Structures are given as structure tokens and as C-alpha cells.
Amino acid sequence: MESQRPVAIVTGGSRGIGAAIVRRLARAGYDLVVTYRSDETAAEQVAASVASTGSRVELVRADLATDLGIQAPFDVAAERFGRLDALVNNAGISTRYAPLADTPAAEVRRTIEVDFVAAVLGARLAVREFRRLGTGGVIVNITSGAATLGSPGEYTHYAAAKAGLDAFTMGLGKEVGPHGIRVVAVAPGLVDTDLHSTTGDAGRVERMAPGIPLQRAADPDEIAAAVEWLLGPDAGYVTATTLRVAGGR
Numbered sequence: 001m002e003s004q005r006p007v008a009i010v011t012g013g014s015r016g017i018g019a020a021i022v023r024r025l026a027r028a029g030y031d032l033v034v035t036y037r038s039d040e041t042a043a044e045q046v047a048a049s050v051a052s053t054g055s056r057v058e059l060v061r062a063d064l065a066t067d068l069g070i071q072a073p074f075d076v077a078a079e080r081f082g083r084l085d086a087l088v089n090n091a092g093i094s095t096r097y098a099p100l101a102d103t104p105a106a107e108v109r110r111t112i113e114v115d116f117v118a119a120v121l122g123a124r125l126a127v128r129e130f131r132r133l134g135t136g137g138v139i140v141n142i143t144s145g146a147a148t149l150g151s152p153g154e155y156t157h158y159a160a161a162k163a164g165l166d167a168f169t170m171g172l173g174k175e176v177g178p179h180g181i182r183v184v185a186v187a188p189g190l191v192d193t194d195l196h197s198t199t200g201d202a203g204r205v206e207r208m209a210p211g212i213p214l215q216r217a218a219d220p221d222e223i224a225a226a227v228e229w230l231l232g233p234d235a236g237y238v239t240a241t242t243l244r245v246a247g248g249r
């Protein structure tokens, strides 16, 4: 049966920024398909935390580095909710801080697969579904302030993947605007999540905070607030652009 509520897919919704987006959208009245890669317990906790909102949440375990993983949430949205209004391409990984020459090729490839290719192919499926349903829709890509900083000595391949996603947002937004589909990006700066544990720099958030004009990392919910606004009618004339939410950095 078709859902009476708007339906959104949120990738990587089990932790960090994705989990904050799920909580926001559940409160805003969405039914949700939430993907995660491996942390089932975290995914179930996020679903349980929004149970009181009345939002229906379908959890989908899927590796977005695979074609099947990219397709899976769309199948679930069609089967369980019969509609799709939004895709939030949030899932992402980073690698250990290192100059490119010292970063294993497989890590470079996987980062670009998950942070760029999966988002592009997910958006492709979303556009097909929005057009099939004839409803229009919104795609929000989570990019990064790194896209314009380059992250030298840290992860230039990650920054480049995110810059590619910003360019893709601009191009696809122009391409599908005539179909009533908006495509936007949010570029967070430093956000206090588990992502930084993979950089090998345990104190990264505390170390970097003083260099940010607002003098602190963002709370994940501050990124989720921007996503919620971009998905909603108040942002109805916003497309093909990136909103930087980076504390001035």
C-alpha cells in the first residue's frame, strides 16, 4: 500500500550524520529506508529511537561499493512504501591520514567507489524512480568542505571524490530541473562523529576545532537541519548547488 507520508532513502543512516538525518526526518513525518553496511546494532538503535514518531523505518544492510547494494534500498522503498520522494546520499568513508603516495591503491579505489560512484549511481536510480512515479523529488548529496580545501597530506583522493560530487550535483540539478527534481549538496566541515577514528588521528576533532572560525566541530544534528530544510518546500527554488555548513572554514 502506498505510504501516506513522504518517503526518503538515507544511506549510511546507522551512525553519525546519517543517524541525525534519520531522527530529523522521522520527526518531520517521513517514512524511511535506512541503509548501513555492517553495524546492525547501531542501525536498530536508530530505528528504535524514532519509534515514538510514528515513522516507519525499513533497515537495509547493503554495501554501497556493489551494484546490488546500491539497488537494494530502492527495491525496499518500492515494495514497502510504493513511493519515493527523496534520496540522501550520506554514506561515506575516509582513510588513514597519509600522503597519496603512501596510501594503498585499494583504499583509494574503495573511497572513490563509496564516496563518489555509489552516490552517482544512487542518484541515477532515484531520478529513474522519480520519473517513473511522475512525482518529482529531491536528492541531497553529503559532500565535504574538503572539496575546496584539497586535504593535502591527509586524503586528497577523498577531497577529490567530494569535489566530484559537488560538480555532479550542479550538473544533474540542471539536467533534471525540468522534471521537477531538485539536486543539492550539503558540505559539512568538521563534524563530531566516528568517521575520524579511521584517520588514525584520535584527537582530530579537538585538535582542529581552534582553527575553525566558530571554534568548534559541528554537532551532527546541525548538518541534519540543513538537509531537512533542503528537502522541504521552503527550499523549493534551491537546486544545482552546494550549501556549505562548515563553521566558516
Ligand code: NDP
Pocket (backbone or CB within 6 Å): 011, 012, 013, 014, 015, 016, 017, 018, 035, 036, 037, 038, 039, 040, 042, 062, 063, 064, 065, 069, 089, 090, 091, 092, 093, 114, 115, 142, 143, 144, 145, 187, 188, 189, 190, 191, 192, 193, 194, 195, 196
Ligand atoms: P560515520 O563513519 O559516522 O558513519 C558512516 C555511515 O556510512 C555508517 O552508517 C556506515 O555504516 C555507512 N557506510 C560506510 N561505508 C559504507 C558502505 N560501503 N556501504 C554502505 N554504508 C556504508 O560517518 P559520518 O557521519 O561522519 O559521515 C557521513 C557523511 O558525511 C560522509 O559522506 C562523510 O564523508 C561526510 N562528512 C563527514 C565529516 C565529518 O567531519 N564527520 C565532514 C565532512 C563530510 P556502518 O555503521 O554499518 O559501518
